[in-house]
Amino acid sequence: xxxTLNINGEDHEIDAxxxxxxxxxxxxxxxxxxxxxxxxxxQCGACTVIxxxxxxxxxxTPVAAASGKAIRTIESVSENNDHPVQLAWQELTVPQCGYxxxxxxxxxxxxxxxxxxxxxxxxxxAMAGNICRCGTYPRIRAxxxxxxxxxxx
Amino acid sequence: xxxxxxxxxxxxxxxxxxxxxxxxxxxxPGMVAAEGHGxxxxxxxxxxxxxxxxxxxxxxxxxxxxxxFTAVPMMVAEELDIPxxxxxxxFADANRHVNNDxxxxxxxxxxxxxVSRRHPYMMQAGASARERLRAAxxxxxxxPVEAVTAKQGWLTAQHEEQGTIQATYGEMAAAAAQIxxxxxxxxxxxxxWWLLGNDVPRLDVPLKTNGTATYPIDVEVPGMxxxxxxxxxxxxxxxxxxxxxxxxxxxxxxxxxxxxQTKDVPAFTDLRSGVAIVAESWYQAKNALAVMPIExxxxxxxxxxxxxQDAEARQxxxxxxxxxxxxxxxxGKNRDKGVNHDAVYGLIEASDRQVIGEIYHRPFETHAxxxxxxxxxDVKDDRVDVWTFTQDIARSLNEVADxxxxxxxxxxxxxxxxxxxxxxxYNMDVHRQAAAISAAVGxxxxxxxxxxxxxxxxxxxxxxxxxxxxxxxxxxxxEALAVHVVGEEKFPVFTQRSNxxxxxxxxxxxxxxxxxxxxxxxxxxxxxxxxxxxxxxEQMVDELAQAGGWDPLEWRLKLTEGHEPWQRVLKAMxxxxxxxxxxxxxxxxxxxxxxxxxxxxxxxxxxxxSRRGQIFIDKLDFxxxxxxxxxxxxxxxxxxxxxxxxxxxxxxxxxxxxxxxIVNTNFDSYPxxxxxxxxxxxxxxxxxxxxxxxxxxxxxxxxxTPPAVANAIFYATGTRIRSTPMAQAEL
Numbered sequence: 001x002x003x004t005l006n007i008n009g010e011d012h013e014i015d016a017x018x019x020x021x022x023x024x025x026x027x028x029x030x031x032x033x034x035x036x037x038x039x040x041x042x043q044c045g046a047c048t049v050i051x052x053x054x055x056x057x058x059x060x061t062p063v064a065a066a067s068g069k070a071i072r073t074i075e076s077v078s079e080n081n082d083h084p085v086q087l088a089w090q091e092l093t094v095p096q097c098g099y100x101x102x103x104x105x106x107x108x109x110x111x112x113x114x115x116x117x118x119x120x121x122x123x124x125x126a127m128a129g130n131i132c133r134c135g136t137y138p139r140i141r142a143x144x145x146x147x148x149x150x151x152x153x
Numbered sequence: 154x155x156x157x158x159x160x161x162x163x164x165x166x167x168x169x170x171x172x173x174x175x176x177x178x179x180x181x182p183g184m185v186a187a188e189g190h191g192x193x194x195x196x197x198x199x200x201x202x203x204x205x206x207x208x209x210x211x212x213x214x215x216x217x218x219x220x221x222f223t224a225v226p227m228m229v230a231e232e233l234d235i236p237x238x239x240x241x242x243x244f245a246d247a248n249r250h251v252n253n254d255x256x257x258x259x260x261x262x263x264x265x266x267x268v269s270r271r272h273p274y275m276m277q278a279g280a281s282a283r284e285r286l287r288a289a290x291x292x293x294x295x296x297p298v299e300a301v302t303a304k305q306g307w308l309t310a311q312h313e314e315q316g317t318i319q320a321t322y323g324e325m326a327a328a329a330a331q332i333x334x335x336x337x338x339x340x341x342x343x344x345x346w347w348l349l350g351n352d353v354p355r356l357d358v359p360l361k362t363n364g365t366a367t368y369p370i371d372v373e374v375p376g377m378x379x380x381x382x383x384x385x386x387x388x389x390x391x392x393x394x395x396x397x398x399x400x401x402x403x404x405x406x407x408x409x410x411x412x413x414q415t416k417d418v419p420a421f422t423d424l425r426s427g428v429a430i431v432a433e434s435w436y437q438a439k440n441a442l443a444v445m446p447i448e449x450x451x452x453x454x455x456x457x458x459x460x461x462q463d464a465e466a467r468q469x470x471x472x473x474x475x476x477x478x479x480x481x482x483x484x485g486k487n488r489d490k491g492v493n494h495d496a497v498y499g500l501i502e503a504s505d506r507q508v509i510g511e512i513y514h515r516p517f518e519t520h521a522x523x524x525x526x527x528x529x530x531d532v533k534d535d536r537v538d539v540w541t542f543t544q545d546i547a548r549s550l551n552e553v554a555d556x557x558x559x560x561x562x563x564x565x566x567x568x569x570x571x572x573x574x575x576x577x578x579y580n581m582d583v584h585r586q587a588a589a590i591s592a593a594v595g596x597x598x599x600x601x602x603x604x605x606x607x608x609x610x611x612x613x614x615x616x617x618x619x620x621x622x623x624x625x626x627x628x629x630x631x632e633a634l635a636v637h638v639v640g641e642e643k644f645p646v647f648t649q650r651s652n653x654x655x656x657x658x659x660x661x662x663x664x665x666x667x668x669x670x671x672x673x674x675x676x677x678x679x680x681x682x683x684x685x686x687x688x689x690x691e692q693m694v695d696e697l698a699q700a701g702g703w704d705p706l707e708w709r710l711k712l713t714e715g716h717e718p719w720q721r722v723l724k725a726m727x728x729x730x731x732x733x734x735x736x737x738x739x740x741x742x743x744x745x746x747x748x749x750x751x752x753x754x755x756x757x758x759x760x761x762x763s764r765r766g767q768i769f770i771d772k773l774d775f776x777x778x779x780x781x782x783x784x785x786x787x788x789x790x791x792x793x794x795x796x797x798x799x800x801x802x803x804x805x806x807x808x809x810x811x812x813x814x815i816v817n818t819n820f821d822s823y824p825x826x827x828x829x830x831x832x833x834x835x836x837x838x839x840x841x842x843x844x845x846x847x848x849x850x851x852x853x854x855x856x857x858t859p860p861a862v863a864n865a866i867f868y869a870t871g872t873r874i875r876s877t878p879m880a881q882a883e884l
Contacts, residue, residue: 017404017436024436028379033371034364036572038523039604043820045525074364093354093786095216096794098361099368099523099572124829125363131820133523134218135574135797137831139790 003067007032008076018060018064021031023047026073034074034102045130048103055110057129074102077109085109088147096134104130108144115146157878167285167330171584174203176324178281200229200278206306206323208235213245213257214267215544216357217574219851221267223355227783228272231348232279232340235322236307242356244568247546251561260547263576263677265750266781272847276340280328284338290327294318316410320490331337337466343843345782352786357570370527371538374597377529378407379435380590381442382600384427384610387451387813389418389672391426397444405437406430410593412586421580421612422552429590435601454672454813459516465669466618466639470512473664474637477653494663500633504624508700511620514876517673517808518614519823524572525607530587531597532557537564539588544578556585557592575798576677580612608818612676613808615641617648619689629701630711633661638686641671647682652690656719656748657712666841672813680852683749684799691745691860692873705864706732706744718778718842722746722755725776725840730757734868743864745857752779752848756861762869766884770862779848782839792837792854799855800862801826803877
């Protein structure tokens with residue numbers, strides 16, 4: 001069935017099973033490969049995107065549920081890789097293998113949009129759905145605090 | 154700096170680059186023994202200086218977050234003396250390697266060896282290029298070569314008539330390609346470095362903050378279809394039949410492809426018996442596969458379970474095992490030549506200060522790389538293109554050629570970034586699956602493993618069970634020690650050696666091993682052997698110290714006396730960590746120290762345990778001696794990473810086998826450490842001996858972390874945790 005998805009401000013008409021997870025529409029239909037597949041059951045966060053301002057696991061969000069909403073992926077975070085979260089991630093050399101980092105960054109962006117100067121507890125809560133097998137957690141925590149500083153200007 | 158014997162000229166090949174610059178190939182002599190795994194041994198690389206003064210360095214090792222693509226260029230740039238901004242990393246050409254007598258000598262990436270074993274060659278490449286540039290400038294400017302300096306990408310000389318003359322390396326690169334040196338230069342001594350030893354951010358970091366780094370799962374080929382594959386859920390089992398008719402009308406479904414196992418019991422990288430569904434979308438392929446009726450012959454594994462292996466191991470521990478000796482009849486490496494293993498049992502039996510250990514256990518663990526195994530293959534009549542999860546591009550290329558019965562000249566395996574490796578990229582058959590499926594359907598195919606299929610089929614880290622007996626002398630130190638470790642049958646070397654290699658001087662000791670029956674495939678797993686074994690030995694050491702009335706850190710200092718690399722680390726642990734065993738109830742400090750990959754890593758853990766038994770790891774301090782370090786920033790990153798990697802298994806992991814199959818195959822049942830579980834303070838102290846040896850830094854902080862935490866928990870609670878996952882322990 002025909003479904004319209006608004007991804008990064010652009011409408012994509014796709015023909016898909018309404019139950020198809022948003023992740024596969026983003027990757028296979030819209031051709032945006034920055035969002036990753038990790039577990040398929042919303043346990044690792046590699047697939048995190050922002051839907052209407054909330055960090056969402058796209059691997060178990062049906063396309064039908066995302067239709068008509070504003071979907072944002074890693075590709076929309078900045079033109080030049082210079083969003084405060086990206087700059088902080090680079091400054092503190094957060095990524096190692098990097099595979100989970102699109103999801104980590106989307107969770108962090110969503111957190112900072114709601115809470116510009118989050119506490120460690122808020123960070124723990126907001127980032128609880130994102131696994132990093134390289135164990136970059138100490139740097140992620142520091143980078144979120146740094147991004148909050150950079151955002152203040 | 155190093156005592157490696159090589160003839161410098163013998164491994165250099167000089168030619169002109171495609172753009173008219175200087176290209177130097179580095180041919181590395183044999184280093185089989187140094188590799189730590191069975192793959193072919195050496196590496197090779199290419200250094201190109203183009204007329205625009207950009208230096209490109211091909212590293213045939215893979216980048217999986219450990220920093221190979223930065224470390225190798227750093228070593229070249231150090232000698233070449235070129236601004237870091239001018240350095241580029243370039244992917245290697247696996248086809249060229251395989252079909253030109255292993256041009257890069259090896260493409261294998263593991264065992265923490267990229268820097269530790271290869272730095273003399275990379276530095277030599279840089280030095281030799283620099284000297285050719287100087288010689289070319291001297292010739293062009295009619296000045297003696299001594300008058301030409303090479304610094305930060307510029308060649309400079311003072312000419313009697315013309316004054317200061319300058320040219321970029323790039324401008325002189327074509328001429329340098331024609332230079333023959335009478336003698337290749339020596340490489341720099343430690344202390345003369347300008348770039349090595351500094352914090353250098355990895356070159357791949359920016360690509361990984363905007364989603365542009367390409368992993369195998371991101372590769373797209375026109376006309377590509379998707380496949381979900383399933384091998385027998387009980388390893389070693391075989392496909393009997395499947396009913397494609399039941400699913401062929403499901404949306405998007407194109408075909409079913411049987412995956413035929415060519416060997417009775419597959420080696421680790423052979424294609425395993427199974428079946429795949431090909432569809433227009435991976436989601437459709439996965440859904441059809443999930444409901445297609447499939448019949449399997451499970452084989453001998455069906456009667457093996459976690460419980461059956463545990464019972465077998467405990468029985469084996471009650472009997473004598475096989476004595477572990479090296480080929481010269483010695484126990485352990487370096488330190489224990491001449492240790493007496495015959496007298497051990499007699500001494501223990503006769504002693505009135507016996508220490509009888511209980512059984513320690515670590516279960517199977519899995520890699521669960523964040524990118525589940527994935528490969529893209531495009532098999533055509535005249536060529537084959539493959540992108541895959543591999544830590545050895547040449548080996549995988551050869552395996553694809555083998556799978557298809559093709560000549561390697563027409564097989565092209567393209568390097569990508571890896572979404573984690575940790576050893577998981579060695580014993581892998583996903584590229585064989587992709588090649589077989591693409592050949593069968595005549596279209597390019599992307600195979601993605603579901604997480605469940607990944608964990609069910611992965612080559613796992615082996616389990617261990619261990620126990621010991623000892624007797625103490627009048628000074629409270631052990632006079633005799635007998636250790637018995639049980640591993641599994643497929644890869645017993647992990648079990649045999651790691652304990653025997655412990656450095657403590659105990660005059661009479663013996664190490665025995667036994668193996669349980671096991672059908673589960675085994676693979677390298679970020680510090681193979683050392684990780685599971687140290688959980689046992691480094692707690693055993695604390696028990697022995699306590700039984701003898703010794704402080705556990707003082708005990709370790711005493712029994713490594715005269716061994717400077719260990720003393721350096723242990724003294725730092727004592728002086729810098731605020732070490733004490735006298736803390737209020739519910740709080741504790743613990744230590745552990747392990748030598749792995751040529752590096753000694755000590756950990757001091759500070760924990761608190763709540764009244765309800767919840768464990769809080771407040772602080773982890775690491776003290777690392779790898780001899781030298783070229784990039785302290787990358788060293789700290791890897792130290793944090795491998796510690797958290799291993800702590801994740803020790804706190805939350807543990808695979809469970811029932812009726813031969815692994816049952817906890819996703820992150821809901823095989824949980825991972827999360828940000829909230831991460832110790833709030835992790836400090837890494839680099840305590841380098843700077844004394845003629847180079848250790849690896851990708852793995853060594855993992856092994857000491859769980860025993861340090863377990864030792865700390867003991868001092869906090871009086872309860873010793875002898876098996877993992879520790880989060881499930883009753884405290």
